[in-house]
Amino acid sequence: xxxxxxxxxxxxxxxxxxxxxxxxxxxxxxxxxxxxxxxxxxxxxxxxxxxxxxxxxxxxxxxxxxxxxxxxxxxxxxxxxxxxxxxxxxxxxxxxxxxxxxxxxxxxxxxxxxxxxxxxxxxxxxxxxxxxxxxxxxxxxxxxxxxxxxxxxxxxxxxxxxxxxxxxxxxxxxxxxxxxxxxxxxxxxxxxxxxxxxxxxxxxxxxxxxxxxxxxxxxxxxxxxxxxxxxxxxxxxx
Amino acid sequence: xxxxxxxxxxxxxxxxxxxxxxxxxxxxxxxxxxxxxxxxxxxxxxxxxxxxxxxxxxxxxxxxxxxxxxxxxxxxxxxxxxxxxxxxxxxxxxxxxxxxxxxxxxxxxxxxxxxxxxxxxxxxxxxxxxxxxxxxxxxxxxxxxxxxxxxxxxxxxxxxxxxxxxxxxxxxxxxxxxxxxxxxxxxxxxxxxxxxxxxxxxxxxxxxxxxxxxxxxxxxxxxxxxxxxxxxxxxxxxxxxxxxxxxxxxxxxxxxxxxxxxxxxxxxxxxxxxxxxxxxxxxxxxxxxxxxxxxxxxxxxxxxxxxxxxxxxxxxxxxxxxxxxxxxxxxxxxxxxxxxxxxxxxxxxxxxxxxxxxxxxxx
Numbered sequence: 001x002x003x004x005x006x007x008x009x010x011x012x013x014x015x016x017x018x019x020x021x022x023x024x025x026x027x028x029x030x031x032x033x034x035x036x037x038x039x040x041x042x043x044x045x046x047x048x049x050x051x052x053x054x055x056x057x058x059x060x061x062x063x064x065x066x067x068x069x070x071x072x073x074x075x076x077x078x079x080x081x082x083x084x085x086x087x088x089x090x091x092x093x094x095x096x097x098x099x100x101x102x103x104x105x106x107x108x109x110x111x112x113x114x115x116x117x118x119x120x121x122x123x124x125x126x127x128x129x130x131x132x133x134x135x136x137x138x139x140x141x142x143x144x145x146x147x148x149x150x151x152x153x154x155x156x157x158x159x160x161x162x163x164x165x166x167x168x169x170x171x172x173x174x175x176x177x178x179x180x181x182x183x184x185x186x187x188x189x190x191x192x193x194x195x196x197x198x199x200x201x202x203x204x205x206x207x208x209x210x211x212x213x214x215x216x217x218x219x220x221x222x223x224x225x226x227x228x229x230x231x232x233x234x235x236x237x238x
Numbered sequence: 239x240x241x242x243x244x245x246x247x248x249x250x251x252x253x254x255x256x257x258x259x260x261x262x263x264x265x266x267x268x269x270x271x272x273x274x275x276x277x278x279x280x281x282x283x284x285x286x287x288x289x290x291x292x293x294x295x296x297x298x299x300x301x302x303x304x305x306x307x308x309x310x311x312x313x314x315x316x317x318x319x320x321x322x323x324x325x326x327x328x329x330x331x332x333x334x335x336x337x338x339x340x341x342x343x344x345x346x347x348x349x350x351x352x353x354x355x356x357x358x359x360x361x362x363x364x365x366x367x368x369x370x371x372x373x374x375x376x377x378x379x380x381x382x383x384x385x386x387x388x389x390x391x392x393x394x395x396x397x398x399x400x401x402x403x404x405x406x407x408x409x410x411x412x413x414x415x416x417x418x419x420x421x422x423x424x425x426x427x428x429x430x431x432x433x434x435x436x437x438x439x440x441x442x443x444x445x446x447x448x449x450x451x452x453x454x455x456x457x458x459x460x461x462x463x464x465x466x467x468x469x470x471x472x473x474x475x476x477x478x479x480x481x482x483x484x485x486x487x488x489x490x491x492x493x494x495x496x497x498x499x500x501x502x503x504x505x506x507x508x509x510x511x512x513x514x515x516x517x518x519x520x521x522x523x524x525x526x527x528x529x530x531x532x533x534x535x536x537x538x539x540x541x542x543x544x545x546x547x548x549x550x551x552x553x554x555x556x557x558x559x560x561x562x563x564x565x566x567x568x569x570x571x572x573x574x575x576x577x578x579x580x581x582x583x584x585x586x587x588x589x590x591x592x593x594x595x596x597x598x599x600x601x
């Protein structure tokens with residue numbers, strides 16, 4: 001029987017392997033967790049995923065940047081590759097916090113930002129339907145309808161491809177007035193979000209999940225006009 | 239010289255700044271305007287990149303119609319992969335802006351380490367750029383301070399495009415030797431390109447122009463900038479200046495605030511033209527580059543989605559702040575002028591320059 005002390009040690013090993021972006025150690029600690037009888041679900045959530053949360057905080061504080069984030073994600077996945085089959089066998093599932101359809105709009109192939117957003121949503125327990133990059137505009141509507149996701153996230157890096165966003169927003173609204181739409185990417189700001197008729201904006205991957213949670217709350221309250229103070233201030237400030 | 243009294247041409251204005259003299263008025267030089275120009279000329283955006291004759295004519299026409307400085311240039315942000323054996327896809331469709339990499343020449347660090355230098359003159363986009371420059375060199379208008387440019391991405395961006403930026407980012411940590419090898423190749427390649435242009439056109443009418451959009455702090459840390467960008471970019475600029483070019487146009491693209499102390503260690507020329515995005519304040523740039531001309535920096539997003547009045551006001555603010563910079567100032571968009579921006583929006587920038595860009599005599 002594994003002791004509480006040893007469980008803590010293994011969870012810390014998993015956590016630290018992610019934070020220090022060490023793939024080999026993440027895989028090694030995941031094997032140890034299984035070998036020594038640690039609950040694989042706890043190893044995943046309280047070890048690996050918890051480490052990724054800290055990585056998100058380091059990114060917010062500008063201590064980590066994209067290379068570190070990508071490496072941490074590889075470490076996370078190295079551990080999850082070992083734990084996931086066992087978790088699946090057990091039939092145990094994490095609580096799903098929400099679902100989002102994500103993609104880089106047609107005409108744009110720059111997907112580093114979108115992939116980081118995807119990672120943050122997965123870590124936060126969301127189901128992500130990732131459409132990839134250069135996504136035909138109707139695909140967003142079809143996927144939202146198929147999955148009944150609360151949120152659709154659109155990404156664009158170029159001033160040309162961002163012009164696809166209001167087209168998607170209009171198509172989505174025509175099909176489902178309730179869906180909440182987030183925009184992101186280098187040329188996007190709150191003013192653009194307003195002009196394109198979308199609902200939410202995240203400056204970077206680490207704030208995207210909080211923004212999605214806020215939007216889901218407005219959905220539940222049935223208050224489509226509910227805006228955070230920052231958005232109102234930014235718009236008023238021009 | 240005040241408004242309306244024996245006006246200077248844009249070529250004279252830029253030359254005055256390069257001679258550390260004050261021009262009569264701020265110049266308007268929206269960068270990377272070729273894709274806007276071909277759309278303005280009602281042609282497919284791909285012509286900006288694969289039809290040198292049309293691209294040049296369109297750029298010339300737009301520069302005259304909007305009263306812009308004209309320095310012929312054609313390049314795209316993902317350059318590097320094609321030159322080293324990959325493939326690109328020309329822009330097509332309603333929302334695309336520029337060529338994109340369809341196939342990267344390398345996938346692994348081992349392949350990176352085995353990558354060899356291609357023949358500079360026949361690599362990827364170079365023959366098209368050379369054809370563009372050869373046509374451009376045939377005439378020089380009053381708004382052309384230079385009628386040829388060597389317009390490329392900086393060594394870091396160029397190197398990152400060879401395997402793709404996501405792999406390159408991981409290799410910064412995981413396989414730094416592969417990154418150093420790609421940077422070495424990129425610097426040598428780009429120096430070879432500048433030498434090719436010098437051999438063909440000399441130095442007097444040629445402006446070396448470089449863009450660095452990948453080394454931003456939205457992607458890499460200042461520590462990685464110091465380690466991987468600074469030494470190579472510094473060497474690159476030193477070699478260009480060593481060839482006899484007096485000025486370098488360097489576009490520090492995007493969020494580079496934490497990198498500025500390192501950028502300030504890179505020689506830009508006497509003086510250089512330092513182009514900044516809207517993410518960097520004009521005054522901050524002037525602090526780091528007190529002896530160089532600052533070019534910038536209205537937010538391109540405003541030019542795309544704003545109203546003409548919003549753009550006019552935003553331009554006014556940039557121009558009035560820029561006029562106070564000690565090393566000289568050129569008004570511009572903070573990055574590519576949006577290709578799909580409306581004529582009214584772009585004209586609002588020109589109106590603002592004409593209304594607020596004039597220097598009062600003696601000030």
